[in-house]
Amino acid sequence: VHNIPEGLAVGVGFGAIGRAKTATFESARNLAIGIGIQNFPEGLSVSLPLKAAGFSTAKAIWYGQLSGIVEPIAGVIGAALVTFITPILPYALAFAAGAMVYVVVDDIVPEAQGAGNGKASSWGVVAGFIIMMSLDVGLG
Numbered sequence: 001v002h003n004i005p006e007g008l009a010v011g012v013g014f015g016a017i018g019r020a021k022t023a024t025f026e027s028a029r030n031l032a033i034g035i036g037i038q039n040f041p042e043g044l045s046v047s048l049p050l051k052a053a054g055f056s057t058a059k060a061i062w063y064g065q066l067s068g069i070v071e072p073i074a075g076v077i078g079a080a081l082v083t084f085i086t087p088i089l090p091y092a093l094a095f096a097a098g099a100m101v102y103v104v105v106d107d108i109v110p111e112a113q114g115a116g117n118g119k120a121s122s123w124g125v126v127a128g129f130i131i132m133m134s135l136d137v138g139l140g
Helices: 003-015 025-052 057-066 070-084 086-114 118-139
Strands: none
Touching (some): 003 025, 003 070, 025 057, 070 086, 086 118
């Protein structure tokens, strides 16, 4: 589910180049690289349990790749939407970011609470949000 807003974020980043002062190829590329880097352990988190459950290596890798196939599709959709509807750019970026925060809080925190780490996971979300907002404001 969370691959859709990731793809939208990258697509909107590339689609906005030349349409907004702060939208540059470098910023879109950096966003794509950052999301790409975190996709490696994410793919492993899908593939390794399948391998442990008895799936063949090829099948486990295939399902790991298949779980992220919606990301480039959402990227194309995001780029197309920004290309045609430039005034919604800030809202599209805000939606993608908000969707990511929602998915993490909705999926990860309840799972951590079930394992007895509820307060730590909730404070981790708050601390992460504060750090990222501080970096966003401080670095522009």
